[in-house]
Amino acid sequence: MPDKTLIERHRAVMPSWLTLLYEEPISLVRGKERRVWDAYGNEYLDFFGGILTTMSGHGVEEVLDAIREQAGKILHTSTQYLIESQVELAERIADLAPVPDAKVFFCCSGSEANETALLLAASARRSNQVIALRNSYHGRSFATVAVTGNRSWSPSAFSPLSVSYVHGGYMYRSPLGQLADSDYIDAGVQDLRNVIETTTSGTVACMIAEPIQGVGGFATPPDGYFGAMKEVLDEYGILFVSDEVQTGWGRTGDHFWGIEAHGAVPDAITFAKGIGNGLTIAGVAARAEIMDSLAANSISTFGGNPLSTAAALANLTYLLEHDLQANALKVGSHLKALLKSAAENTPVVGDVRGKGLMLGIELVRPPGKTAAPDLASRVLEECRARGLLVGRGGLYGNVIRIAPPLSVTMEEANEAAEILAAALAAAAAD
Numbered sequence: 001m002p003d004k005t006l007i008e009r010h011r012a013v014m015p016s017w018l019t020l021l022y023e024e025p026i027s028l029v030r031g032k033e034r035r036v037w038d039a040y041g042n043e044y045l046d047f048f049g050g051i052l053t054t055m056s057g058h059g060v061e062e063v064l065d066a067i068r069e070q071a072g073k074i075l076h077t078s079t080q081y082l083i084e085s086q087v088e089l090a091e092r093i094a095d096l097a098p099v100p101d102a103k104v105f106f107c108c109s110g111s112e113a114n115e116t117a118l119l120l121a122a123s124a125r126r127s128n129q130v131i132a133l134r135n136s137y138h139g140r141s142f143a144t145v146a147v148t149g150n151r152s153w154s155p156s157a158f159s160p161l162s163v164s165y166v167h168g169g170y171m172y173r174s175p176l177g178q179l180a181d182s183d184y185i186d187a188g189v190q191d192l193r194n195v196i197e198t199t200t201s202g203t204v205a206c207m208i209a210e211p212i213q214g215v216g217g218f219a220t221p222p223d224g225y226f227g228a229m230k231e232v233l234d235e236y237g238i239l240f241v242s243d244e245v246q247t248g249w250g251r252t253g254d255h256f257w258g259i260e261a262h263g264a265v266p267d268a269i270t271f272a273k274g275i276g277n278g279l280t281i282a283g284v285a286a287r288a289e290i291m292d293s294l295a296a297n298s299i300s301t302f303g304g305n306p307l308s309t310a311a312a313l314a315n316l317t318y319l320l321e322h323d324l325q326a327n328a329l330k331v332g333s334h335l336k337a338l339l340k341s342a343a344e345n346t347p348v349v350g351d352v353r354g355k356g357l358m359l360g361i362e363l364v365r366p367p368g369k370t371a372a373p374d375l376a377s378r379v380l381e382e383c384r385a386r387g388l389l390v391g392r393g394g395l396y397g398n399v400i401r402i403a404p405p406l407s408v409t410m411e412e413a414n415e416a417a418e419i420l421a422a423a424l425a426a427a428a429a430d
């Protein structure tokens with residue numbers, strides 16, 4: 001159908017709920033480092049990395065070489081055979097994971113990783129009761145939608161789990177948000193205890209939480225929040241699953257895993273997105289006792305396949321050898337300071353938050369905190385017009401999400417901050 005544009009063809013055959021960014025959606029056809037090009041040859045600075053997934057940058061030669069080499073040998077064998085790169089990657093992740101005595105299972109998406117962690121916890125604890133956080137996002141599958149505390153991403157109330165929600169890190173709109181950090185933590189802990197005692201039968205499988213809520217607009221609790229909660233979970237024998245799909249691999253700058261800012265040792269972590277730098281790989285690292293608690297066989301046909309594990313190994317090596325975590329801390333802190341100073345003269349900015357290279361700008365209609373998703377759309381369009389791609393999120397779709405590859409340079413951060421400042425000023429003038 002050569003007379004139809006790609007967007008018309010997309011709308012005709014793809015689900016209405018698979019939404020696209022921008023009034024005129026973009027088709028990206030090429031990338032190098034932190035730059036991408038669309039089908040018309042327009043160049044953009046990529047500050048969202050395909051939803052925090054292009055972690056090391058586009059076209060990293062070391063990763064591409066590993067992919068080419070593996071593709072020349074064999075693409076697929078299945079988990080019914082030994083795969084050396086899969087075993088090696090599991091060994092390396094088990095070493096890096098903040099989970100004691102970890103075993104690793106590979107699958108293909110963050111949803112599937114969380115689905116697995118929920119199944120493991122339910123099986124280990126013989127319970128389908130789960131605690132999740134308000135404003136969370138854990139995926140698109142049946143159980144992960146059930147633990148997602150954001151109506152825009154939770155299309156069904158039907159659930160294989162019985163879920164109770166507790167307060168999380170979205171302080172900007174929390175009724176507890178005016179409290180000092182230590183009081184906010186105490187209130188969260190009291191809320192957790194109260195929810196366990198009033199809404200569950202007492203045998204709860206797990207609590208699942210993102211250390212920084214991604215889709216929820218980079219809502220960031222005070223350091224120590226989950227450590228304090230974990231003490232309550234331990235009292236009740238409730239497992240703790242840290243969803244590191246967005247916060248893993250050093251993105252938060254100060255730690256390799258987001259949960260490490262909290263002094264909490266999780267029973268399982270889930271990961272996806274960045275580890276494959278674009279190849280499809282995800283998984284769970286769980287305490288061996290929990291991982292081995294399934295009483296029947298379970299496989300993921302594509303999980304940990306030779307191609308994606310070869311790419312992930314090369315990507316992990318690149319990440320560690322170039323200390324991209326330190327870069328995330330350095331460039332992220334610099335960028336946050338620039339954004340904060342741009343926000344000072346821009347009353348439509350309600351909040352600038354986040355850590356490392358996970359930074360959010362929440363847009364509001366002053367004088368109050370009325371969410372302004374229309375202004376977020378405007379900022380997105382203004383950035384695009386000036387050659388910068390950023391993301392959006394938040395409970396009301398009014399948060400700009402800034403999450404470039406962890407290899408981003410200071411010069412690129414300066415360039416992006418200048419564009420964002422101009423885009424915010426344009427939105428404020430509306």
Ligand SMILES: Cc1ncc(COP(=O)(O)O)c(C=O)c1O
Nearest residue numbers: 109110111137138139214245246
């Ligand atoms: C924190 C978190 N968990 C899980 C998921 C689901 O991952 P996927 O889209 O790969 O299924 C996402 C996706 O954005 C996420 O941000």
